Amino acid sequence: MSGTPIAEHAFLSDGHTSALVTREGSVDWLCLPRFDSPAVFARLLDDEAGHFLLRPANPDAVAVRRYLPQGLVLETVWTCATGTLVVRDCLALGRHDRGHDLGQTSPGVLLRHARCESGQVDIVVQWVPRPEFGLIHPRLAATSGGVVARGGATVQLLSTNLPMTISESRTTRESRGEPGTAEARATLEAGEQLGLAMQQAPAWGEELKGWSARRIARTVDRTDAAWRSWSDLHQRYRGPLERLVHRSGLVLQGLTYAPSGAIVAAATTSLPEGVGTDRTWDYRYTWVRDASLTLRGLWVAACPDEAARFFAFFARAAATQLERGLPLQIMFGVGGERDLSERELPHLHGWRGSAPVRVGNGAWTQRQQDVYGALLDAAYRLRPYLSDLEEPTRTLLVAAVETAAATWQEPDQGIWEIRGPAARYVHSALMCWIALDRGISLAPELGATDRTPRWTTIRDQIKAAILTEGWNERVGAFTQRFGGDELDAATLLIATSGLLPANDPRVRGTIDAVAAGLSDGRGLILRYRGGDGLDGVEGSFLLCTFWLAEALAVTDRVEEAETVLHRGAGYASDLGLLSEEVDAATGELLGNIPQAFSHLGLVLAAHALAEAIERRAPRSG
Template sequence: MEPAVERGLPVERRHRLRHRALEPPGLPGPAGPGPPGGDRRPGRSRNGCRNHRGPWQEQVEHSGRVLQALTFAPTGAIVAAATTSLPESIGGDRNWDYRYTWVRDASFTLQALATASCDKEKGAFFGFLARAAATQLQRGVDLQVMYGIGGERDLSERPLPHLTGWRHSAPVRTGNDAWRQRQLDVYGELLDAAHQCLPHEMPLDLPVRTFLVQAVEAAARRWSEPDQGIWEVRGPSRHFLHSKLMCWVALDRAIDMAPALQAADRVQDWKAIREQIRTTIEGEGWNDQMGAFSQSFGSEELDASALVLALVGFLPGNDPRVRSTVEAIRSQLTDARGLVHRYLKDDMPTQEGTFLLCTFWLAHALAISGDVSGARQVFETALAQANDVGLLAEEVSSATGEALGNHPQALSHIGLVNAARAISMACRRSAPQCAPASDAPGALCGQNGANRKESLPPCANGYDVRSSRTLCVTGKEPRWTPLTTDRTPAAHPPSRSRSLRRTGRAHRQTAPPGSQQRNPRPKLRSSPIPPPPVPTRRRSLSGLVGCVRCWRRARRRVLPGRGSGAARCAVRG
């Protein structure tokens, strides 16, 4: 398209055209247009993400809506944050531009979108990553760590000296020079994302297969080289533990997807390299003096990214080395509030705050290792840092408790969703004999709740896995359901919620054995609205399309009609 013609198009249309020019054939495309007449603007025509049924359900759904709001619909890109240069240290120079998409966030982002049932955003995000990265691997260059929302690759950083910055925290930057760095962990993030989104047995299209195999081969070839690591250290390259771990993830996921990649002849070589990486990590990454995995090979610095060892399945959660590392991070990297630093020092002159993502990682790792009560305590500590509208920043100041960094931070909400899912799963594993709730799906967490006649004591883990209510931690009375020997829930008064009154749904309750079962789908209650007058002519459904209020009031009391010309509202006439 000619530049003069392109300038006359809307911004979203220009981004879409530029991005499609880079698309190799066969790779997943961006999210298609919505239904006719739908509004594609962020926050419009959104139903939210409602798949998680467990603790903190409302917060998980809210975080799903935050991720939707951070999505650029024409391409499917999800930005790390909506702002630039909000400081990580007040008055310092830790001011970065986060209005871009990082490949390193891919697998955790897709896990969160799957938990929150944001299937459309999940597919669109992986399609964006595949299209943006494919041509680079074809040229044999390192996979870029981040991209613009339209697939842009040159994200050169420059200061804006005419702006003083928030609370005089200069410089204000646009662009981010991290795009020039080498970060080997991106291969593992990309393959883990493909492992979550694509089929494992059915052969993929040739362009997709070629792209993913190239990514695996790059990880197998370069895993032993140093890089800047997950935290984008602006100093000399090192052999970071997390980077080696994610190369192991790339090979592990590719071996599992070998039938889909049509790469059965490469499996033996991939297995040998995967075992070599495992041996190296366990040998050079473990520090006997620290009693934990270190930040990089040969160092004595602790790093919160070592928590990912259990999150990606490299070691089981009950492994003594995992538990020792978790306890070391919990004791040495945690501040007085219980929030976790990503590490203790770096090459920057100013001190940063605690990382909410790392705090959610700690809760996630504790849940995997079986310490559900500890995981809940850490999770509640991080959740308490949300502002009045439920948004999370990147960091929190240890001194003042104020939010630091760009806001809202996608990774913080991603960590919230994944940790909530892990705690819910750990609770269900530790308490299989849970009483079903009387007015909501799910089950009450109660390790003390075996088959007993008396009322159950407070939950050992301190919460109800169905909802976001805080029980034992806040001192509120838990809503326990007494059990009988045949595990029949005792009678419970019907719910009085407004939503149930409005929809007219009766309370559902399991009847004791031998009694007559209630209708599983009770009839709607009679509407308080009087029936509309008898129409004098036949009317069509199309006459109510633009009258939603009357549509709800009419309660389907519309007669079939002859056409839209004679259509009128059944209530208003």
């Protein structure tokens, strides 16, 4: 059963796809050629679903890992009794990928480079490709400069100058390992280097060309320089948790599909929200809401130069949906695909037996009213950088405001994508209010000034409904649903929305009620309590914890905000990565990783705290 702690994984990206590498030196997750493609290594979800190991042969070797500064090149320093080995892993960036063009020409190659720094180190390499999430056990064969794997619709090539032993069939006497495995053992002396490159192509296309050890080493260095060029342009934040905010900006950029500008919610599928539960979802797609909010995070942690590309992507993906009177689809494939039908992979046992493993996401058919506000709020905050909007983008934004105005009273599945009956959620109404409010402000840029009187009337109607039907005097807070009494962490966003002044007692009451009523005992915040149509219990939601910190900061409760922010940030891995949730019993990270929403929440909360500290500081003169 696969069960390596989620926090033990490092994240690599080339702006097209991602890989996860364990502390033990095994690539246990890699989808090619895109984030949402089938995995060729999926030991993350099943021990038999493929991996790529490079590490010292000595099981007692000690690993210390880090990212090279300002990027996503992983460096692991292995210390053995006999010597020291340094391994650098990355997904290669293209020769001309620099700054804002990061990832545009990525070749789709996983690179692993090892160098013996002192003494001598015995190493082991295992290459176990299992395309289509482990369904295919390909035939492996030695080739000039490496090993080729053939099976199904793709072919994989491992470039290496190591002599590899291939285990092809259980009936072959010479086979020592699992069929379809290539393995090598070697000794590196001080100063000696080893390069490994793995790539994939369609089985019926041109033959893959191998990579030399020199090219591998040179490209690792070039990829490191490319990431630094991006950071030099983007990393401007100064304030609390500066290093984690910068790391989060890199993660958010790493979750961006460079060709289209789409931002995936996470790099993985089916890491559970609760151990042993069926709360296993595929997050390798771009949600309108998540991506819009993530763009805000990039604005703080980095810079918004990619904003126009982002809005153009959604305008093309949505096409004429809103104009035809249809609700905006809440999520798309990274290339703009619509049909994300969900299916299960019964041959995979799941992380720690948490099944089913799913690909696709059934939420694509849901109605979620909050997407309009998320889209307009992102445009509003980035308006200085959107002066020359393309006509399809203007049309999309105007139609989003109009749809929010026409449908804000209709029930939906809400931000948490409840798989049960639709309801009227306070957060959904709030986001419709934001859509109208931001649309009014953007009307000159959108060519919609003639609509502002009607938009203003509807905006005020939504506000009145939230203040009367969404507020519960007995609970002393805004609640999850109109007329309900259940708490929902999403109502914390009222504090940052502009619906009410930050010092309004109803804002403070909601903050206090959520902090008291949705705390897990560790001081982390649950999304809500009560049934949601699913079995099992989920973990505490890191995004909601950061929402609480942000709400405390904007209401000038600085010490409380700082405490909550640092508490949530304390669950980041040693590499600064966050998943979706935390197990309330064990404190272990749960859910898909790295999770854009969690990193976004940290970024925005830290920024809000920095502003609160500045407001408090005495002014000279």
